[in-house]
């Protein structure tokens with residue numbers, strides 16, 4: 257008799273350090289009402305982020321512009337894939353209104369991939385930044401962009417809008433791109449981050465990877481070296497969580513002490529800031545981290561100036 261293979265569709269049980277409380281706070285429900293009212297999307301909801309209870313309680317959300325449908329199908333991501341709707345010209349206005357209403361000191365804006373658009377969605381990022389500068393001039397702006405692959409001049413338009421932080425995640429080590437991020441190219445993403453710094457050294461650059469996808473420690477160290485050679489300021493490392501049984505499987509739950517070891521290595525390699533923990537996401541605690549990032553840069557500049565004084569010609 258032929259044997260029958262039964263696929264195990266269950267997701268792996270999370271270890272204690274990844275278990276979080278279900279969101280219940282009043283602020284959480286108010287944030288959700290505001291997003292629905294303004295017809296805005298958040299990556300917090302679309303990506304089923306485990307930190308949503310904590311972040312929304314503190315009224316910190318990451319806006320996802322250019323709709324809720326992505327033109328790519330990365331194996332780790334919960335955002336739906338398909339043919340997106342046309343760009344909404346009033347989205348930047350509603351986003352800025354929501355930021356004002358929430359009283360955000362720092363805002364993070366990301367988007368789906370829009371390979372269907374000539375500019376990859378770059379101008380919608382620009383319009384959002386401009387609208388925020390007009391309506392919320394005190395709010396600092398962090399953007400987490402797609403790679404703008406094959407979109408000539410798109411990244412430059414976004415850089416020239418001068419966000420405070422330009423984030424683009426490498427997501428994983430180059431060996432795993434084919435299975436984890438098949439529509440992207442590792443060296444293109446790296447070069448994008450380098451181009452930001454070359455064009456405007458005043459903008460902080462940031463990138464992140466997930467662990468638990470099958471990468472090896474030496475590969476993570478190589479990514480750190482690559483990011484430092486692209487002059488990236490801030491590195492985030494978090495645990496990959498499998499959204500559904502159809503997504504890439506979790507190869508391993510990395511224990512908290514391994515994240516601490518990664519953080520030590522990354523700091524030694526020269527990043528201005530490192531955030532590495534099981535629940536780290538690129539926008540987790542982004543507001544506080546931005547303040548620390550700014551302080552770290554000032555401290556480093558002061559040290560460099562002091563060294564210069566000590567060793568320069570007299």
Ligand code: SF4
Pocket residue numbers: 299300301305306307308309311312316317318537538539540541
């Ligand atoms: S970590 Fe980022 S994506 Fe997750 S809930 Fe917080 S703001 Fe949203």
